[in-house]
Amino acid sequence: MAQSKRLRKLIYVLQDKASLIGATLSIRRHVSSVAVPVLRATTHSLSTPPSEARIAAVLSIGHGSYLLPRACINALMDRLHHTHSATVALKCLFTLHNVIIRGPFALRDQLSCYPSYGGHNFLNLSTFRDDSEMESLELSSWVRWYAGVLEQSLSVSRVLGYYLSSSSIQNFKNYKKGVEETRRTHLGLSNSDLLYKIEGLVGYVEQISRVPDSLYLQKNELVYEVVRLVGEDYRCVQYEIFSRIEELGNRMENFDVAELSELLGYLKRMNESKERLLLLFVNRKKNDEFWDLIDQAKIKAAIAKEEIQGKWLLVTKPRRDESTGSTQYKNPFLEPGQLIPVPHADTSRFLLTVPTVG
Incomplete structure (x- = not known):
């Protein structure tokens, strides 16, 4: 077994080197300038995630010729969809996640315009499976989960009109100040608009909570970095939900029963995801203030609904x-x-x- 594993690792190393040599020697210089950084960021090495330097090299492609960003996203997608390695797939998704949260506009734009394979499942990894060994099989479930998280991230960004980690909400330490600033932007929105955005955000939280059972794999440095990056997005999602729930709480006395029922449904779904989220982010801040607001809003909405129904009777x-x-x-x-x-x-x-x- 050990000998077979060593042989497999050797084969992967040779494959990576052959791919790099082929890309370097390509007669098409623009292909080489894109393929080499992508291959270096998505090697078969399981022990470590792509280094900051390798991620930066991929992101820098977005500042080049207008042809290069499309070639970069296509190269990442081709690498993702043609590999049978859970490690390579996870690194591809990790690189794409970095494109989403801090990549230049040209790369983000190309990613958001990438053709869909049906519905929101544009990454098309719901059936991904690497059964070469037990650890790879377990990593496959993380690949499927992570792909779903990134799909939801792009979907929510379209609903909100901006990316979750945009500069307006990235500094979560200024939480209350940020909420006050964000609240002013909500004043001109209707109840239905706010509820529509909350629906998308709650869907994102639910996808994060569907994390695989093999949480012990966070000891793996690559998985740990994936969870850390998702955790940063989750805090931004909490920020977005918090500010909208507070605004809706101020309007609740003017809600009708349908709006109250819709809001209660979203709050219930949030509570159903809470336990799993706390397990995933067990060593991180629990944000009790956020969950207290969810509970208070749920009670307030339930009382308001009962009062309206009481008037009917x-x-x-x-x-x-x-x-x-x-x-x-x-x-x-x-x-x-x-x-x-x-x-x-x-x-x-x-x-x-x-x-x-x-």
Whole structure:
């Protein structure tokens, strides 16, 4: 077994060297200038993630000729989709993640315009599997998860209109100051716009919470760096959700039942993801203030919803019709014959018909 593993590593080293030699000797200089940095950042070496220098070399391509950014993204995608190695795939995704959070606009633009393979699954790695050895098999689940996280990141960026790690929210230490600044940008948005953006952000949180069960693999330096980078995005997502929940909390007295129900649904989904998120980021700040706000908003929204429904059920004292002997109800909020929902003791519902008077 050990000998087989050493042989496999030797083969990977030779493959990397052959690929680099081929790219270096290419007669097309622009191909070489792109392929070499990409190959160096995505080697088969499992022990370490791409170095800062190698990531920087890839990102610098975005400052070159207008043809180079497209060639760079295509090279990364080709490398990602043609490898059977979980290590190479994870490094490709790690490099793409760096493009998203701090790459020049030219690279980001090419990535966001990359053709989709259906829906949001543009990376098309939902079936990725490297079964060359047990560790590679477990790493494969991290590849699938990480691809889903990056897909959600780009999706949320389209919903928000900017990338999650943009300069306006990157410094999370100025949290409260940032919230105050962000709140002013929310004032002109409708309730539906804010809820739409929260829906996208909650979907991103849910994808992060679907982390593989093999959390012990964070001891692997490459996986550790992946989780660290995702953790930075997660803090930015918390920032975005926090500011919008606070704004909606200020408007809640003017919500209708549909809006309250929608908000409660998103808050419930957040709470369902909490335990898994705490396990993933166990050594990081728990941000209790964020989760306290989620709980407070959930209680406030539930109370507001019950109050509105209580008004619907407000009826006058029963009046007995002397001619028919039946008891009739009148409600100033309803038209004769209109159906209204009435909560039963076990919180299920049945319909009460307001009879036509006349």
